[in-house]
Amino acid sequence: MTDHPFTDADFRKSDRSGDFGCVEAAITHHTPDTIGLRDSVHPRQTVLCFSPKEWTAFTAGLNKL
Template identity: 40%
Template structure:
């Protein structure tokens, strides 16, 4: 399991401002990008390599 002790979480730019449906990302960790649901900060976390995260976000942007 990844050590997320020093993770600095931020809401993604596409998260809503109404307090719901928010995704948080921690991209300050070496060799790791972590993603979680802001409504459940102690819940499950998805982790990606930086290359996989770049690929994922690129695909999402192209799909819009």
Template identity: 45%
Template structure:
């Protein structure tokens, strides 16, 4: 989906680095934001539209995300 240099690890990944989420702006090539598991960089990635990504991040920041309903 994107070269390794385009992916950015979450600042909440912790010191051990073994439970990490990475995101890449692939708007130019795929029309959105890619999200992958850093332990499996060649594995599947999710693709969010810019609007979906903005909403997702806003929910995380406010603490109102309810992942039990996903």
């Protein structure tokens, strides 16, 4: 398995998610301009990467739900 920038990242889950599976987000010192997003149920699978502009658009869309 190869290392990626989010290997040792401190992913955080929303307080609103409760005990159910959710997504987790992280920013690391390796990639300060990239936000990583992963599935909390399957944390070793794919990490989606967002630029700050993409992250802002993504979270703005969530706030409209």
